[in-house]
Amino acid sequence: MFIARGAAAALMSFGACLWISTALAADWTEQDLNDAAALRDRALSGTAAFEHVESLATQVGPRFAGSPGDAAAVRWALDRMGKLGFSNVRSQDVLVPRWVRGNAEVVLLSTTPQFLAATSIGGSVGTREEGLEAVVVQVDSFDALQNLDANTVANKIIFIDQRTERTRDGGGYGHAVRARVQGPSIAGKLGASALVIRSIGTSDDRVPHTGALVYSIDAPRIPAFALAGPDADILSRHLKANKTVRLRLKSTARELPPVWSANVVGEIPGRERASEIVLLGAHLDSWDLGQGALDDGAGVAIVMEAARLIGKLERKPARTIRVVLFANEEFGLSGAREYAAQIGEEAGRHVIAMEADTGQGPVWRIESQVAGDALPAIAAMHEVLKPLSIELGANDAGGGADIRPLRALGVPILDLSLDATLYFDVHHTANDTLLKIDPKVLDQSVGAYAAAAYLAATKQGDFGRLPPAGGE
């Protein structure tokens, strides 16, 4: 972080015109700014973004890392970027872990057995073939899990009944997701026989939410399940009404040997400083339960279409726009790590990195993590985005998961925040389908990404470098 939020806010209180005129002299020609605004407006009148995501979701569908769908998605991306006129279209081999969900069965042993809508958490071990049956101990939060006494939960099933708050910036998810990621190993260390959580999402529908767990090296690996919201309610109501509630759990989830997947890359070459790169990232893989329309078909469509629109301009930007569709974001960031590992000296020529991985949008905020003297340029970019109802955030952007390894190498970051209010209704569930996408919203996002990327690729100076950080 190079400027405190307070200081950034103070800077923002200067008049916009001042920024534009300052920036104009230092960073962009008037034509650059006009061309960016024209890109923005053209997108609003309709883009091909929906066609991209429709094609990916329909022709490929689910594409979990290492699955046949994943391989089909790589072929799709190479083919699509080629047809759309990208240059230097290529793949980069990435070894990905291979986990298979199998079937999950969670049965509430009430008067009559009730089958609850549930799924294995991504990466979970399965149960023995006959399953397991145990008494349930409920906690209301991840914090309460951490305070449990091992004596009270040994050989029992722990149920974390924590709700995910609906927020525009995704903060509710970020808070709740610890139950899924770290919960299984904490429960395992306590001697529990399994962990069951309320889905990390905001849906009222009977579609359980998946996503990855991370087993600690020093914890027993116990099976972990997520219940759909209504099913967490059923279990919770039974726990209120009855002294003892038992569940029967079965899962055939299992790990297989790693297999090869690939990042897919395509470029709109710059006309003057082509070796300098503005990176637009999204991830090609999806979870297995849905079509991956919003996560991250929408992101793929937004960055491909933003770059394509720039590529169609008569006056190409000075720098190269590089679209990277990362392999296996969902289950270990394999593609992002490989890209950063192979980047070598090219890292220094990555002028800025952007990512689209929070659904369709609309973009509601621009945030940066750039050197302090590039902040007037960010404010000037914001002026171009403002007609799209986009706010200017602080200079502490986190970057999406796939560009964090680049950030760690010193690459500056620009976040166009996609509105996450409704995103966690469908994210990582079977409901992540095309029906949840509004082409008009997608067009707004394309407009924002295209204008911002164009400005980044035409800017006279760069955005500085960030101090290298350890890991992502």
Added chain:
Amino acid sequence: MFIARGAAAALMSFGACLWISTALAADWTEQDLNDAAALRDRALSGTAAFEHVESLATQVGPRFAGSPGDAAAVRWALDRMGKLGFSNVRSQDVLVPRWVRGNAEVVLLSTTPQFLAATSIGGSVGTREEGLEAVVVQVDSFDALQNLDANTVANKIIFIDQRTERTRDGGGYGHAVRARVQGPSIAGKLGASALVIRSIGTSDDRVPHTGALVYSIDAPRIPAFALAGPDADILSRHLKANKTVRLRLKSTARELPPVWSANVVGEIPGRERASEIVLLGAHLDSWDLGQGALDDGAGVAIVMEAARLIGKLERKPARTIRVVLFANEEFGLSGAREYAAQIGEEAGRHVIAMEADTGQGPVWRIESQVAGDALPAIAAMHEVLKPLSIELGANDAGGGADIRPLRALGVPILDLSLDATLYFDVHHTANDTLLKIDPKVLDQSVGAYAAAAYLAATKQGDFGRLPPAGGE
């Protein structure tokens, strides 16, 4: 139909005061009308209806005819009505058919196989163990199915891609449902190997919709499946993009021997003319996929709570309020048929029948099917219901499915129309859960049912008799 819609509308244009004063003299004392209004208002300030449906959906859950859940529901209803202070609580044995859904698998054989969210239609035969695989022929409507040429569809899978219109009165469902009920036998007669339909519902979620089919005696029984809306979209998009699309279908659905279930009956005895009955019906069974919270847990709760509120009054109505929770509405109306078959001479003492089976409400209309000279009384009842934003409909009420056999015996009918606008988002799907119920809405429905039932049970004269009709 005893009065044309036009005539009814003309009658309705008279001033409300006229009706009330006319009715007052002929049908009700002022205290009757005041007590009905007080019941209505008390319900709005909160009832126990949600507790009833919460208990049924949680403690019993799914209760498909003949299943262990169905038997548990009968025990639940006997127990609950007893505890709530109903009189003459009893069960009436009903033989019900027994169908088991098993597992359904619909796989789109694309570049990589895509599993579509699907379920067997209720009553469908299963496939051979290895399943079946065939080319798909799409039609856009039930009418188009009827016009298909057998030569073009023999040994193929027919896909009916017809959408269900969202309507307040449920008419959209009534129109679309023919594809499910009659489609399988029409397709069978055409020589198709299977039928796949777009779910008969309005949901955008990945929850397929079940419901019963009726096989014709003279048609080959072919397996029939419903795809969730987003999955019908996937198939439809593939059919647009590709000349030939193949599906692989598997289903382990099967029929077992019939088993015993029961109607459950409880009464609030009348204080003067206790042998005369105002019947409030709902059905106790549900489909197997959801909790049956809206279909028909809500109806069970509405009629039980309306009757309970009447039972708590110091001044009980003259007639008996009889609550009947019918067995197996969903898969053949077994309970309603048995009730009517056993009714004998008591039929003539059923003054009027009402039913709640379209979800939680709110009630938006009152419709009747009564003798012409009882219409002023219906208009007066409407005056009492008007503060709940309830319209007066015509005298051509259809009655719910469970009271149609009574209608056929000449029993007059009162329909309190429950708002179906959102009902078919969840009806017959896994999403039919408590989370979709708003206790406040349920309270409005209880207020309307309680006030109407109270008025029917205190009315001086009756509602006449209808000419007997054949069957339901």
